[in-house]
Amino acid sequence: MPSLRTRGFTHYRWQTGMTAWMLHRLTGLALVFYITLHIWVVSSLQLGPETFEATMAVVSAPLFRFLEVGLLFCVIYHALNGIRLIAIDFFGATEKHAPLFYGLMAVGAILWIWGGGTMVGHALHQLHAGEPFFPF
Amino acid sequence: MNQLLKQFGTQSGGSTAWIWQRITGLVLVIALFLHYLFLHFLNGGNVTYGEVSGRLAMPLWKTIDITFLTAALYHSVQGVIMNIHDYVHRAMLRVTLVSITWVVGLILWITGIATVIAIKSL
Numbered sequence: 420m421p422s423l424r425t426r427g428f429t430h431y432r433w434q435t436g437m438t439a440w441m442l443h444r445l446t447g448l449a450l451v452f453y454i455t456l457h458i459w460v461v462s463s464l465q466l467g468p469e470t471f472e473a474t475m476a477v478v479s480a481p482l483f484r485f486l487e488v489g490l491l492f493c494v495i496y497h498a499l500n501g502i503r504l505i506a507i508d509f510f511g512a513t514e515k516h517a518p519l520f521y522g523l524m525a526v527g528a529i530l531w532i533w534g535g536g537t538m539v540g541h542a543l544h545q546l547h548a549g550e551p552f553f554p555f
Numbered sequence: 556m557n558q559l560l561k562q563f564g565t566q567s568g569g570s571t572a573w574i575w576q577r578i579t580g581l582v583l584v585i586a587l588f589l590h591y592l593f594l595h596f597l598n599g600g601n602v603t604y605g606e607v608s609g610r611l612a613m614p615l616w617k618t619i620d621i622t623f624l625t626a627a628l629y630h631s632v633q634g635v636i637m638n639i640h641d642y643v644h645r646a647m648l649r650v651t652l653v654s655i656t657w658v659v660g661l662i663l664w665i666t667g668i669a670t671v672i673a674i675k676s677l
Contacts, residue, residue, distance in 0.1 A: 444638065451631045458624075458663050462670045468604040468677065475602060498587060501580045508577065 435517045443500050446493040453490055480554035484542035488535040495530050499523040576633050579626040586623040605677050612676040624667040632660035 463474040477483075503519050506512035512519055546552065593610070594602055610616045635656045643649040 447634045448638070451635055454627055454631055455659075455663060458667050458670075462666050464604070464607065464670050464674050471604045471607075494587065498584050502584065505577055505581065 435520055439500055439503070439520055442496060443504075446497045449490075449493045450497060453493070477554045481542040481545050481550060481552045482554065484538050484545070488538050491534050491538070492531055495527045495534075499527045572633050572636075576630060579630040579633075582622065582626040583630060586619070586626065589619065590623070608674050608676040611671060611674045617671055620671050621668060624664065624671070628660050628664050628667070632656055 460474055460478055463471050500520070500523070503512070503516065503523055506519060507516055598606060611620065636653050639649055639652045639656065643652060
């Protein structure tokens with residue numbers, strides 16, 4: 420019998436449930452990375468208004484607006500798939516898990532296009548006003 | 556010793572972590588909705604010191620934010636530990652990584668709490 424480990428990444432079965440689980444992990448790890456930076460950035464509130472506004476000016480640059488479109492994807496995906504997990508674990512949605520996934524993803528796509536579109540709009544507006552893409 | 560390390564952190568079978576991951580997850584969905592509504596929607600996307608400190612002067616908002624912070628960090632720490640348990644099979648390394656995760660989470664929690672409590676309104 421071949422060892423599971425040697426079969427590596429191809430061992431994953433790319434069906435709805437497995438793909439949903441894998442994306443939940445990846446977006447979760449991305450969110451852990453983000454919350455670390457977020458707590459650090461917001462802690463500049465302790466250093467007074469000038470320092471905080473200066474920090475906010477850096478993280479409001481077009482570069483970060485575009486990165487935040489990716490962040491929004493992670494937040495929306497992780498939250499909606501998390502609701503699906505709770506529906507499966509506590510409300511007997513196991514047999515309907517796949518249609519539930521696609522339904523929630525449709526809602527998520529609308530939210531992402533709406534929010535992400537607003538963010539890209541902000542970034543383009545800033546670039547048009549002559550603000551540099553990179554804040555440093 | 557090695558047997559002790561192998562069983563480290565497995566006494567509860569993970570059921571406590573499992574149920575709390577769901578409870579904090581639900582708290583986070585609600586808190587994130589409020590977060591986006593108040594910080595990115597109702598104020599037109601402008602986060603200023605005056606606005607943040609004005610909100611955090613209210614005990615209700617301090618309570619909401621500390622709950623949000625605590626739920627988010629518990630959920631994050633537990634999520635990272637789940638990944639460690641799934642992919643790190645060497646006992647000593649696993650214990651070390653789980654411990655580092657808790658310590659980093661605790662440092663972030665103290666940083667966040669200090670920010671929420673210490674902020675002075677203009």
